[in-house]
Amino acid sequence: MTEQQPSPLFEQTLSVVNIGIDLFAETLRQQSVDVVQVQWSPPATQNEDLMNLLDSLL
Amino acid sequence: MSALKTLIEDANAKTLDIILRGKPRLIDVAPALNVVPGMTPNLIMHAGPAIEWDRMCGPHKNGVTGAALWEGLASTPEEADQKIRSGEILIAPCHHHVSVGAGAGIISASTPMLVVENATFGNRAYSCISEGGGLRLLKWGAYDETVFKNLTWQAKVFAPVLSKALQASGPIDIRNIISRAVEMGDECHNRSVAATAQFLKEMYAYLVALDMPGEDVKASIKFLVESEHFLLHAIMAAAKAMLVPAEGIDYSTIVTAMSRNGVDFGIKVSSLGDQWFTAPANPVTGLFFRAEWNDSNAAPDLGDSAITEVIGLGGFIQPAAPTVTQYVQGTVQQAIANTLEMQEICAASNPDVRIPAMDFAPGPIGIDIRKVVQTGILPLLDTAITHKEGGLIGAGEVRAPMGCFEAALKAFGQKVAGAQA
Numbered sequence: 387m388t389e390q391q392p393s394p395l396f397e398q399t400l401s402v403v404n405i406g407i408d409l410f411a412e413t414l415r416q417q418s419v420d421v422v423q424v425q426w427s428p429p430a431t432q433n434e435d436l437m438n439l440l441d442s443l444l
Numbered sequence: 445m446s447a448l449k450t451l452i453e454d455a456n457a458k459t460l461d462i463i464l465r466g467k468p469r470l471i472d473v474a475p476a477l478n479v480v481p482g483m484t485p486n487l488i489m490h491a492g493p494a495i496e497w498d499r500m501c502g503p504h505k506n507g508v509t510g511a512a513l514w515e516g517l518a519s520t521p522e523e524a525d526q527k528i529r530s531g532e533i534l535i536a537p538c539h540h541h542v543s544v545g546a547g548a549g550i551i552s553a554s555t556p557m558l559v560v561e562n563a564t565f566g567n568r569a570y571s572c573i574s575e576g577g578g579l580r581l582l583k584w585g586a587y588d589e590t591v592f593k594n595l596t597w598q599a600k601v602f603a604p605v606l607s608k609a610l611q612a613s614g615p616i617d618i619r620n621i622i623s624r625a626v627e628m629g630d631e632c633h634n635r636s637v638a639a640t641a642q643f644l645k646e647m648y649a650y651l652v653a654l655d656m657p658g659e660d661v662k663a664s665i666k667f668l669v670e671s672e673h674f675l676l677h678a679i680m681a682a683a684k685a686m687l688v689p690a691e692g693i694d695y696s697t698i699v700t701a702m703s704r705n706g707v708d709f710g711i712k713v714s715s716l717g718d719q720w721f722t723a724p725a726n727p728v729t730g731l732f733f734r735a736e737w738n739d740s741n742a743a744p745d746l747g748d749s750a751i752t753e754v755i756g757l758g759g760f761i762q763p764a765a766p767t768v769t770q771y772v773q774g775t776v777q778q779a780i781a782n783t784l785e786m787q788e789i790c791a792a793s794n795p796d797v798r799i800p801a802m803d804f805a806p807g808p809i810g811i812d813i814r815k816v817v818q819t820g821i822l823p824l825l826d827t828a829i830t831h832k833e834g835g836l837i838g839a840g841e842v843r844a845p846m847g848c849f850e851a852a853l854k855a856f857g858q859k860v861a862g863a864q865a
Binding site: 442 | 446448449452697814815817818819820821846850853854856857860
């Protein structure tokens with residue numbers, strides 16, 4: 387059985403970009419981790435006709 | 445911006461201007477038969493979009509049956525069922541008669557109705573009166589002799605007392621009461637205790653001065669003091685009175701009604717006439733009042749009270765009422781996040797409704813169906829939880845379903861494409 391080495395990721399200061407749900411970013415901030423929050427949500431509809439309609443209306 | 449987009453933006457601005465300029469005032473209480481347009485002795489109204497008798501949920505069926513018995517239209521539930529099927533007893537949505545009803549929204553000819561007039565435009569809207577507190581009320585789809593006794597007392601004693609007091613006081617400005625109530629911890633849907641207290645403060649001097657039997661007046665004051673949700677029904681009628689003048693504006697994509705019947709959730713859109721766009725009503729998430737109740741006992745979302753969210757109250761301003769967040773084990777922080785989310789699907793903000801916990805930011809108002817479909821953010825409603833066989837069992841929150849917004853947007857697209865062809 388080989389012993390796994392810890393990921394180098396955990397041996398350095400984390401710089402985090404969080405995309406979407408900001409609860410994850412807030413949780414890291416509470417642990418003094420620097421986080422850049424990117425507001426994003428998946429496209430609401432996969433309906434191409436509705437997407438095209440929205441383009442003409444909004 | 446394209447010509448079409450400009451037309452929509454202008455129409456939406458006009459719609460919001462009409463809604464925000466509304467001045468709803470409570471002017472009277474009177475039997476539905478005397479004041480509600482199209483009311484007849486054999487008509488029983490219910491909350492939500494139209495629904496066939498066989499598709500109705502338990503609370504609606506029980507409520508309609510209870511009203512038929514109370515009115516003397518039938519002497520047994522079986523006779524009521526037969527007369528509904530034969531058309532001898534008619535059923536229709538409250539909204540089709542410029543009215544709104546909380547819970548199952550049961551309104552019959554003798555139901556005392558709050559009459560609210562929009563002083564800016566001169567139109568009127570109506571809501572059934574609150575039956576007071578308690579888990580078993582007709583509006584929750586429960587009936588027995590105690591419920592009937594209370595309904596009869598309200599019709600014969602309480603409503604005439606309140607009507608006389610309102611004649612003495614003059615119109616009560618519901619918009620002002622909403623503004624102050626929001627500063628005092630109400631979101632004006634699941635919590636309306638501050639609004640009710642203000643109403644009582646305005647009415648008290650006129651109630652005690654009435655030249656009517658003292659016992660009746662005392663009992664009426666006691667009822668008002670004990671009914672902390674009393675003014676919700678007037679706020680609902682006020683919302684309807686503000687929204688009716690905003691209907692029928694070409695190119696407007698603003699929602700003018702949201703309502704649920706425990707089976708379907710329906711919306712109406714200003715430019716799309718009287719058509720309801722429906723999708724299955726969602727289950728309500730929240731706190732059950734007794735350990736014996738859980739999600740399996742609950743009816744899906746129901747009631748006309750979502751009219752409060754249409755004018756930017758209730759779930760749209762949750763941080764105004766921190767106590768309400770307890771129903772969903774929530775936090776003020778989450779409530780603020782919810783309001784920020786609602787801002788993304790609204791066309792405007794309401795300077796009359798300011799949220800203390802958000803540094804008195806104005807609340808969002810005016811749901812734009814385009815933004816709902818684009819963002820996927822669904823209107824958040826505060827609401828009660830009703831037992832599927834009738835009775836109030838909890839309170840919480842629920843999202844509107846996406847299907848009705850997508851259907852409305854498709855219909856809007858077809859309409860404007862036709863207009864521009």
